Amino acid sequence: MKEDKLKGYETGADDYITKPFDEEELLWKIKAFLRHAPDLNAAATPQVVSIGRYRFDFSNQLLILDEHSRRITEKESEILHYLQSHRNKVIKRENY
Numbered sequence: 058m059k060e061d062k063l064k065g066y067e068t069g070a071d072d073y074i075t076k077p078f079d080e081e082e083l084l085w086k087i088k089a090f091l092r093h094a095p096d097l098n099a100a101a102t103p104q105v106v107s108i109g110r111y112r113f114d115f116s117n118q119l120l121i122l123d124e125h126s127r128r129i130t131e132k133e134s135e136i137l138h139y140l141q142s143h144r145n146k147v148i149k150r151e152n153y
């Protein structure tokens with residue numbers, strides 16, 4: 058029923074399929090979902106990344122320049138990691 062579909066969307070569903078369903082339609086819906094989902098097989102974010110002349114070791118909270126390293130706070134590390142993973146994008150303060 059229409060009310061069931063609307064309730065599903067209201068509670069967070071991205072799609073809805075009714076029974077009896079067509080197997081081919083279900084497969085195409087799954088393929089479409091996977092196209093828009095994050096790549097589950099992608100390699101994990103590298104733990105040490107280059108940022109200009111610096112290297113940033115997220116797991117150890119270290120910022121490294123040449124032979125010198127400095128431990129940064131957990132919050133600084135989280136912010137730097139977030140900014141590094143969203144390069145070339147405008148980040149608003151309220152989004153973080």
